[in-house]
Amino acid sequence: MQRVTITLTEDLATELDLFMAKSGAGNRSEAIRDLVRRALLTRTDVPAEAPCLAVMSCTVDQGVRNLGARLAQRRLDTHDHTLATLSVPLDHTTSLEIEVTRGTVDSVTRAAEAQFLERGVAHGALALIPVGEDAARHSHEHSHGAPGHEHSHIRVQAGFGPVEG
Missing domain, CATH: 3.30.70.1150 (ACT-like. Chain A, domain 2)
Structure with missing residues (x-):
């Protein structure tokens, strides 16, 4: 993780603390991470083929x-x-x-x-x-000894990534 320092007005800090209390966030960092993650997912410039x-x-x-x-x-x-x-x-x-x-x-x-x-x-x-x-494909042996099928996994990303243009 990266440490980022931000400055908030008193009003924003108060609103953030209210959000923390209502959301159950343990601290301001958790609350800000949640808010930023949600905001990034509402971008309208996400690549159509993502x-x-x-x-x-x-x-x-x-x-x-x-x-x-x-x-x-x-x-x-x-x-x-x-x-x-x-x-x-x-x-x-x-x-x-x-x-x-x-x-x-x-x-x-x-x-x-x-x-x-x-x-x-x-x-x-x-x-x-x-x-x-995942680019790598693999298989798992089943508990009853039967061979597994080859597959890859979906990985949830933090965001849709940078938009070029």
Whole structure:
């Protein structure tokens, strides 16, 4: 880690201390790291081809004609990018839908925006998590002695990196 010294106005220091108390941060450094990390993930100049994981959430009115079927078909059409889905019934017609996908910033953003535009979909939110993939592939022997399959791992990155231009 690098040590960075900053100067804050009294008002900002007070706000930071309030944030610390509400968030549970143990000290100002933890609070500032959290705030900076969150701010960097909201950049709008992220490269479109940057790999990421995406967590998309929205409410869905299941009473809207064929909406549930259209959303299910979209997930089937993108099965190679969809990692997990969760549907939480909220009342007799509304559910909270949560989907974790993998792709490029551009592809997951376009998919989320298309879903948010559907009639009957509301409260859409998209969180992007920058990732990279290990270049080295390996396998693990299973505990029951069966050979493992060759694979690599996704690694969560601190940010999307510098943007060239």
